[in-house]
Amino acid sequence: MIIGNWKMNTARADAVALAEAVANIEHQASTRVGICPPALWIDPIAHILEGSSILLGAQDCIGDQFGAQTGCINADMAHDAGCAMAILGHSERRARFGETSASLLPAVAAVLETGMFPVFCVGETQEERESGRALDVVAKQIRPLLTAGLDLGGIVIAYEPVWAIGTGLSATRADIEEMHATVRDVLGRTDALVLYGGSVSPESADEVFSAEGVSGALVGGASLNADKFAAIVAAWERK
Numbered sequence: 001m002i003i004g005n006w007k008m009n010t011a012r013a014d015a016v017a018l019a020e021a022v023a024n025i026e027h028q029a030s031t032r033v034g035i036c037p038p039a040l041w042i043d044p045i046a047h048i049l050e051g052s053s054i055l056l057g058a059q060d061c062i063g064d065q066f067g068a069q070t071g072c073i074n075a076d077m078a079h080d081a082g083c084a085m086a087i088l089g090h091s092e093r094r095a096r097f098g099e100t101s102a103s104l105l106p107a108v109a110a111v112l113e114t115g116m117f118p119v120f121c122v123g124e125t126q127e128e129r130e131s132g133r134a135l136d137v138v139a140k141q142i143r144p145l146l147t148a149g150l151d152l153g154g155i156v157i158a159y160e161p162v163w164a165i166g167t168g169l170s171a172t173r174a175d176i177e178e179m180h181a182t183v184r185d186v187l188g189r190t191d192a193l194v195l196y197g198g199s200v201s202p203e204s205a206d207e208v209f210s211a212e213g214v215s216g217a218l219v220g221g222a223s224l225n226a227d228k229f230a231a232i233v234a235a236w237e238r239k
């Protein structure tokens with residue numbers, strides 16, 4: 001699975017052009033490819049992707065029912081707009097808006113309830129990695145999912161070391177393998193899809209995908225260029 005996270009990028013015309021290019025990316029039926037544009041562009045892009053195999057996703061949503069929540073989008077709205085998935089708990093949202101795995105549980109439940117799948121993000125900071133706590137920190141980010149009585153069959157986890165996001169840095173192959181095994185262990189699901197994220201590019205993709213236990217990538221910066229995004233899909237398929 002290769003998912004593009006456009007973050008807060010693209011003016012409307014750029015988003016349309018990028019989505020049109022992504023819609024033409026060829027991939028094997030066994031590879032799921034998706035994009036998560038800014039919420040305002042989900043609707044126009046849903047029309048562009050009609051009839052294509054590219055999945056559409058939201059970058060966030062909340063678990064509340066319809067109601068008085070200024071500025072928020074709920075899981076039903078994302079689903080209604082044509083999304084197949086929602087990214088939840090990205091480190092940028094954890095850092096900026098104080099989201100925690102516990103506070104995200106209603107959103108995880110609501111996303112699963114609609115039939116979408118959550119792409120639940122976890123990852124340690126540089127300081128946590130350097131002090132030897134990375135595995136522990138990520139295990140703590142995963143564990144709340146187990147306490148909520150959720151059917152986690154459809155959940156996708158994205159392991160994104162915070163220090164690797166947007167920096168050009170990448171975790172070592174051994175560290176990726178160790179972390180992905182830990183995520184599956186804590187989840188108690190050997191079959192869970194665990195993506196890697198953090199500066200995945202056409203240049204780094206082969207190395208990242210050679211790590212055992214990697215189910216694909218969550219791609220930020222490189223997903224803003226359709227050729228680079230396609231090259232990452234191709235790297236996955238020749239792995």
Ligand code: PGA
Nearest residue numbers: 165166198199219220221
């Ligand atoms: P990046 O972002 O590929 O630009 O590092 C990845 C992410 O934050 O999902």
